[in-house]
Amino acid sequence: MSFPITRHRRLRGSAGIRGMVRETVLNVLDFIQPIFVTYGTGVKNEISSMPGVYHFSLDTLKAEVDEIASLGIPAVLLFGIPETKDAVGSSGFAEDGIVQEATRLIKKWYPDLLVVADTCLCEFTDHGHCGMVHTHTLDGVVHGDVINDASLELLTRTAVSQARAGADIIAPSNMMDGFVQAIRAGLDANGFEQVPIMSYSVKYASAFYGPFREAADSAPQFGNRKTYQMDPANLREAIREADSDVLEGADMLMVKPALAYLDVIRTIRDQFDLPLVAYNVSGEYSMVKAAAQQGWIDEQAVVLEMLTGMKRAGADVIITYFAKDAAGWLRG
Template identity: 80%
Template structure:
């Protein structure tokens, strides 16, 4: 049967009907708020390329966490800017490192607020890469190869130190081969078999990360990350990456970035039954903010449509710098 018997607009006629038949609904419990913590005191510095996002020192952090908790956002994702960096990222696995100290503080203030620790070395290495690097000169320029297997031990040490500090979830983002297995084994050996791994399973070498480089002070000092992060042109490879992480013991899978990769989100949703996370990354945030500041778009409408689209594609959780704003809008709804 077709028109005039079938009239699709009947189910769109009023707000109440539209709400009743809505297939995908965004909830505050779906949101994860990233936080950038830095050494020092009295620091609350807005990141120039990410309006509304700040670096916090430990002594200025509590009001931010108070607001997140009051909004009902269930989890934060911690990134750290250390006091010093070296070639192996030792401040990443320092028991008194910035992420570890921030974790202990947040858990003392809000025991039920989940702390997710980003587990990578790029914020802590002086070369800005996500693993150990063998450096050399070529035609007078510094070059380097990121060493996979040698990096795994350092990443595992970082994960264990984060778990010891009280992190509820370990989120390794380094894209080294075998990283989930190495971290799972290390956590289990140290008695943290109950700590889940939220793996950055499908992480593309994306131009959408630009503002994050400033936020995390993690730009590579030479070369790029294309030898370990994925080619944006590939989709079948995403399924191989995710399957490997499942076999190695990942408890949750992630796709990063989100907006340009919703086809990948859907493929993972259809293929795997683990909880699926989407990272609405810095470039996606900054573009919306810039257009909104120019008056070109309705920021609230754009953000909520975008986050709902990620849910529709299959996301169970969304990491987004819009978490606080979205939580406030959801309250109004």
Template identity: 80%
Template sequence: MSFPTVRHRRLRRTAGIRNLVRETVLNVNDLIAPIFVTHGTNVRKEIPSMPGVFHLSIDQLDAELDEIVSLKIPAVLLFGIPETKDAIGSSGFAEDGIVQAATRHIKKRYPDLVVVADTCLCEYTDHGHCGMIHVENRDGHIHAEVDNDESLDLLVKTAVSQAEAGADIIAPSNMMDGFVQAIRAGLDEAGYSHIAIMSYSVKYSSAFYGPFREAADSAPQFGDRKSYQMDPANALEALRESESDVLEGADMLMVKPALAYLDILRMVRDQFDLPLVAYNVSGEYSMVKAAAEKGWIDEQAVVYEMLLGMKRAGADMIITYFAKDAARWLQ
């Protein structure tokens, strides 16, 4: 049958009807709010390229946590800005590291708030890469590369120290081959078989990370991350990466960034049945904030449409710097 018997507008006629037939729903339980914790005291410093997002010292966390909990956002994702950095990122797996200390503080104040710990080395290494650097002399020229297998031991140490501090979920974002297998084995051996791994399974070498690198002070000091993060031109590779993580014991998969990779979200959703996370990254956030400040777009409407698109593409959860704003609007 076709027009005039079929009239699609009948199901769009009123708000009540539209609510009844809505296929995709965004709610506050889908949201994870990132937090940048830093050393020092009395630090609440807005990140210039990310309006409304702050560097917070641990003594300034409580107001942020109170707001997040009052909005019923179920989870936070912790990134740390350490006081010191070195070649192996040792402050990332130190017992008194910034993420470890923040985790203990959060779990003491709000035991039921889910703490997701980002597990990478780039914020803690003086060279800004996500793993150990191997330097060699080739025909009189110095070459530096990220050593995949040596990096795994450090990532395991980091994950175990975060679990010991009380993190509920370990979220490794380094894109080393075999990182899920290594971290799963390390957590199990240390007695943390109950701690879930939210793997950054599909992480592209993206231009959308610019503001985050300012926020996390994690820009590489030489070269780039194209040898371990994915080429934005590749889609099938995303399935291979995801399959490896599933086989190695990941509990959740992630696609990062989200907005330019909705096709990848859908591909991963169709292929695997693990919970799927979309990361609405810093560049996506900052573009909307800048356009909204100019009065060029309706921020609330655009953010809702973006996040709804990520859900429609297959995401079960969304990490977003809009988490608090979205939670207010959804109320």
């Protein structure tokens, strides 16, 4: 049937009707709030390119976690900025590393709040890459290659130390070939068979990461990450990456970034039945914040529309720096 028998506006005529037939609904349980922890005392420093996001030292961390828990957000994602860095990122797998210490504190304060540990080396290496590198200098310019297989041992040590500290979920973000298999084997061998892996399965070499690299002090000191992170032009490759992680034992898959990759989220959702995570990354956050500060957009309306779009595309979980704001808006 067609007009005038069919009138689509009948189901849009009031807030009650629109709510009744709404197909996609955001919930606070969808969100994971990232946190940046650092060394020192009395530190709560706003990240200049990410308004409203801070570096916290361990002694200032509790107030932030209190707020997150009070809003009903079920999980946090921890990133650490260490006091010292070296070529192999040893601070990342130290038993007294900043992420490990923060994990212990959060699990002491809120045993039911899920701690997701980002498992990578870029914040902890002096070269800023996600694994071990072999470097050489040519005409005064440093060049380097990221060594895949040797990096897996260090990443596995990092994951095991994070699980030992109490992390509920290990989230490896390094994009080395075979990283899920290596970490799964390492966790199982150390008695952490029940700790799930949230794999950064489809992580693009994106221009949207700029503010994060300030926040995590993780910019590469030479070259870039295009030899291990994915080409933004590729979709079929994303299926191959996700398929490998499923076969290697991933419990959850992720697409990162989210906003410019909604087609990828939908494709991975349609191809695989594991829970799917979308990472609403720093550049996406900062663009909205900057426009809102200029008065050009309605921040609340834009953020909730954006997050709804990610969920509508197929995401079950959304990592977002807007988690606290969104939780408050949804509650209100």
